[in-house]
Amino acid sequence: MQLKMWVLSGAALALWLAPLTALDKRIGWHKSMQGLSLFGAVACAITAGNIARKLAEESEIEEIKTRAITADVIDEISTSAYVSQQQRQQEAELILTSPGVDVEASRQALEAIYSNDLQDTASASEHPDYPIYLEVCKSMEAGKSVTWIVENVLKMGGRKFSEGKAKLQDLLNQFEGGDDG
Numbered sequence: 001m002q003l004k005m006w007v008l009s010g011a012a013l014a015l016w017l018a019p020l021t022a023l024d025k026r027i028g029w030h031k032s033m034q035g036l037s038l039f040g041a042v043a044c045a046i047t048a049g050n051i052a053r054k055l056a057e058e059s060e061i062e063e064i065k066t067r068a069i070t071a072d073v074i075d076e077i078s079t080s081a082y083v084s085q086q087q088r089q090q091e092a093e094l095i096l097t098s099p100g101v102d103v104e105a106s107r108q109a110l111e112a113i114y115s116n117d118l119q120d121t122a123s124a125s126e127h128p129d130y131p132i133y134l135e136v137c138k139s140m141e142a143g144k145s146v147t148w149i150v151e152n153v154l155k156m157g158g159r160k161f162s163e164g165k166a167k168l169q170d171l172l173n174q175f176e177g178g179d180d181g
Contacts, residue, residue, distance in 0.1 A: 001055060005048050008047050011041075011044045012041045016041040019033060019038065132153065135153050136168065
């Protein structure tokens with residue numbers, strides 16, 4: 001579409017300049033050829049302008065779509081953060097309003113819970129075996145057997161197969177918290 005616009009613009013320019021330079025003015029049909037050439041140039045320019053307008057509208061629509069998607073993502077993130085904040089606040093209020101509970105102990109318990117959650121999420125993705133664990137999960141979701149995973153993902157076939165099977169079990173226990181998956 002853009003190529004068509006550029007070709008039409010070039011043709012319009014060529015048709016506009018051609019009668020001024022290429023045609024001999026002594027020829028009798030010079031005026032009619034000049035008129036046809038200028039008419040063709042105007043037609044090409046109008047068509048190129050229409051194509052340019054259509055491309056600009058399409059570009060504007062794409063930009064609006066991108067802004068809408070970005071706004072939706074930002075809204076989703078802020079909603080999630082707001083809900084999380086509300087849940088934490090409700091949990092804290094429940095703990096603080098429950099009778100007979102030491103406030104300081106409750107505060108420390110909450111602090112420990114949230115700091116452990118943050119450490120768990122950060123340490124799992126930074127662990128050197130985490131990419132291997134992700135590959136194992138993809139293979140399991142694809143329906144691959146334990147043997148295939150040990151030989152192809154962990155690269156421990158043949159004599160090292162039993163070691164590989166143990167390593168697979170360790171990976172699953174480490175990242176799934178004891179769940180055998």
